[in-house]
Amino acid sequence: MQNGKQSNGDTKLDVQDAQLSFKKKGIQTNLEKFLILFSVAVLVVCVVFIVLYINNSKDETINSAGGTGASTSDNICLTPECSIAASRLLGSLNTKVQPCDDFYEFACGTWMKKNVIPEDRSSYDMFGVVREDVEVIMKIVLEQPGSSRDPESVSHAKNLYKSCINQTYIDSRGIEPSFDLLKELGGWPVLGNNKGGNWNESDYNLTTLLLNLIRYNNKPLINLYVYTDSKNSSARVIFLDQPDFGMPGRKYYLNGLNDTMVRAYKALAQAVAEEFHADPSTAAQDMEEVIKLETDIANISMRDEDRRDSFALYNPIEMQKLKTNYTVPAGAKFNWDEFITRVMNIEGVDVFIPPNETIIVRAIPYFSKMFEVLEKYSHRTISNYLVWRIMKNRINNLGQKFQDLVTEYNKALYGTSTSRARWRTCASYVNTYYGLSLGRLFVKEAFDENAKQETLDMIHNLRAAFGELVDENTWMDDTTRGLAKEKAKYIQEKIGYQDFILNSTALDEYYENYTAEANTYFENVLSNLRRSSIDSLRYLRFEVDKNEWGTAPATVNAYYNSVLNRIMFPAGILQPPFFSSSQTKSMNYGGIGVVIGHEITHGFDDRGRQYDKDGNLKQWWTDEVIQTFKKQAQCLVDQYGNFSVPEADGMKMNGINTLGENIADNGGLKESYRAYRRWVETRGMEEEQLPGVKYTHDQIFFINFAQVWCGNMRRESAINRILTGVHSPGRFRVIGTLQNSEDFSRAFNCPKTSFMNAAKKCSVW
Numbered sequence: 001m002q003n004g005k006q007s008n009g010d011t012k013l014d015v016q017d018a019q020l021s022f023k024k025k026g027i028q029t030n031l032e033k034f035l036i037l038f039s040v041a042v043l044v045v046c047v048v049f050i051v052l053y054i055n056n057s058k059d060e061t062i063n064s065a066g067g068t069g070a071s072t073s074d075n076i077c078l079t080p081e082c083s084i085a086a087s088r089l090l091g092s093l094n095t096k097v098q099p100c101d102d103f104y105e106f107a108c109g110t111w112m113k114k115n116v117i118p119e120d121r122s123s124y125d126m127f128g129v130v131r132e133d134v135e136v137i138m139k140i141v142l143e144q145p146g147s148s149r150d151p152e153s154v155s156h157a158k159n160l161y162k163s164c165i166n167q168t169y170i171d172s173r174g175i176e177p178s179f180d181l182l183k184e185l186g187g188w189p190v191l192g193n194n195k196g197g198n199w200n201e202s203d204y205n206l207t208t209l210l211l212n213l214i215r216y217n218n219k220p221l222i223n224l225y226v227y228t229d230s231k232n233s234s235a236r237v238i239f240l241d242q243p244d245f246g247m248p249g250r251k252y253y254l255n256g257l258n259d260t261m262v263r264a265y266k267a268l269a270q271a272v273a274e275e276f277h278a279d280p281s282t283a284a285q286d287m288e289e290v291i292k293l294e295t296d297i298a299n300i301s302m303r304d305e306d307r308r309d310s311f312a313l314y315n316p317i318e319m320q321k322l323k324t325n326y327t328v329p330a331g332a333k334f335n336w337d338e339f340i341t342r343v344m345n346i347e348g349v350d351v352f353i354p355p356n357e358t359i360i361v362r363a364i365p366y367f368s369k370m371f372e373v374l375e376k377y378s379h380r381t382i383s384n385y386l387v388w389r390i391m392k393n394r395i396n397n398l399g400q401k402f403q404d405l406v407t408e409y410n411k412a413l414y415g416t417s418t419s420r421a422r423w424r425t426c427a428s429y430v431n432t433y434y435g436l437s438l439g440r441l442f443v444k445e446a447f448d449e450n451a452k453q454e455t456l457d458m459i460h461n462l463r464a465a466f467g468e469l470v471d472e473n474t475w476m477d478d479t480t481r482g483l484a485k486e487k488a489k490y491i492q493e494k495i496g497y498q499d500f501i502l503n504s505t506a507l508d509e510y511y512e513n514y515t516a517e518a519n520t521y522f523e524n525v526l527s528n529l530r531r532s533s534i535d536s537l538r539y540l541r542f543e544v545d546k547n548e549w550g551t552a553p554a555t556v557n558a559y560y561n562s563v564l565n566r567i568m569f570p571a572g573i574l575q576p577p578f579f580s581s582s583q584t585k586s587m588n589y590g591g592i593g594v595v596i597g598h599e600i601t602h603g604f605d606d607r608g609r610q611y612d613k614d615g616n617l618k619q620w621w622t623d624e625v626i627q628t629f630k631k632q633a634q635c636l637v638d639q640y641g642n643f644s645v646p647e648a649d650g651m652k653m654n655g656i657n658t659l660g661e662n663i664a665d666n667g668g669l670k671e672s673y674r675a676y677r678r679w680v681e682t683r684g685m686e687e688e689q690l691p692g693v694k695y696t697h698d699q700i701f702f703i704n705f706a707q708v709w710c711g712n713m714r715r716e717s718a719i720n721r722i723l724t725g726v727h728s729p730g731r732f733r734v735i736g737t738l739q740n741s742e743d744f745s746r747a748f749n750c751p752k753t754s755f756m757n758a759a760k761k762c763s764v765w
Helices: 006-025 030-057 080-090 103-114 126-143 152-165 167-173 176-184 206-214 260-275 280-300 319-325 336-343 364-374 379-397 400-414 422-433 435-446 450-472 478-490 504-510 521-537 585-602 623-641 659-683 697-707 715-724 730-739 742-747
Strands: 123-125 223-229 232-241 315-318 358-361 492-496 559-561 566-570 711-713
Touching (some): 103 697, 103 730, 123 126, 126 711, 152 435, 152 521, 176 379, 223 521, 260 400, 280 364, 280 379, 319 336, 379 400, 422 435, 435 504, 450 478, 450 585, 585 659, 585 697, 623 659, 623 730, 659 730, 697 730
Parallel strands (some): 232 358
Antiparallel strands (some): 223 232
């Protein structure tokens, strides 16, 4: 699936301080007591009169298109929490737009006007808002003075933050911290005889260079990694895949070297080399060749559209046969067996690899042409490219001048004009490498423990609703239908955080090999990269522990894992508007409920359906059912592929790459609405009305669903989403899903001719 506010975090602390102060001072006189009680009484009376006035004066159009259907009622919730929820709901609406004409503009129009995209952001949406609030909490807990009672790993997390936030010291060190790394890599040819250069062609060895890069989790030509075996989810196996790129995705390279974004990328590479004292003309010439090489690599890489069939990507081969299938030219200075065995023999990994070790190749077309491309270029250019790829990432850990260069590059790629606040960058970075230690602090500071049980109850309701949809679909046979329900029953749920993070001993054992000093940021980063690379490789021979989950609790996202058949909802996403124990169930089911349904449905989308209940890649559907599924799914491919994105000058969306997310969105909404109505039926009555809100709770369900996706995008962000993204832009996650929803059209009484009540409705689940 795929953001909590500084003011909220500060207010929380201020209120606590005020309460402490109040308790210390006490109420001194009877007059003060009387005045306080009188003021509270007047406030309550005012609130009641305001609510009554609003409800008596509102225009009820029950039977008209898009009407509310709500009637004036004495059953009104007057708690502060309901008032806050009502304010949040109403504050985003644009009531000048009819719900049946354009529900996204209706639900989000005012939000989009009020929330200007920050200069350091390419887009801004509700996920971004919640993430920012969570980052504030992370900042608060990371900046609190250390305690002797803190686990060692928490102290290291705070040290990492301190080293990152100290920009003055980072600036004073210049480029000096990077020289040992460049020396380890054999030098950067573009730098000539300057420090960090000293590259010698006679020492060139592609096997060794790629090995040294993978030590720092950098894989620019060959993406070798260890992960759960797709066909045996209790074991791990070595995978070989095509790499990612210096730019956001392969399609960025396909418009040629004169494309604006490609030239910006080349300008960044050249400017960085010059900051390392490369001769300007040499830097220009060398980096031109680097971009040509990377463009050629992009052109032989598989399209994202061709990588959705997991069976086509699962190609086992014995290691000793790689050299036969993917012939290495004599001058390439590379050996498959040596590369893999040396990688798995890195200190800390130490895994013996026999010649007949099974390797899973996920990109046959790429590896079939990789050495053919490399033969076109000199060893100097290949070395320049490989070192550039790691340095592009590492300049983010150097002084401000490099961050300014990155900011200039980001203007072209993402439309941003400033860098992010340093503390936000640092808090997010700590969360990446010490997510469980930071998560311990986060959940103690900000997590509502009641959220666990309430979310679990919702999951059970959503799972039952999915079962109903399986029973009702007409394109499955009975055998496959039974297996689908069984898989849904087997889905694991993980909510909030792992309990062991509250155990200091267990937490320190988890991070036993991680350390961070309070000053040396660049060295801390390299240490984290080395450790993460080792940890990603060393478990090859270990059986998969399906109960372990290392997701950082302060993550604002949710996940489905195919090979573990698991859904996961970290503590960070269990925040308003997604979830709150104090907001209405209609809002919770429209928020986190749809997210839960979305993740459940991922187990049955175009890729998730390829894995059985145990997480094994297996054809457990008949050929006939697969064909009917593809016909159902094609409707969504066509529907979303015809949406034009206004922020991207009308570019069409990619209905193939977004298919899995679109299936999950549509199924998740349908499941959550059913689950909500079941909850109401079990309760025996509708919820209390929100104060000043004229909409029914069925309508509030859909409004909150839409408001989860409120957002604004720059042109560059929209283009990036189309070229590389698997998620539809928020506008179409709302419009596309609701156009297919009979429940929505009934709730808002949308005419058959209206935009939101599409004549042709797509349905997979």
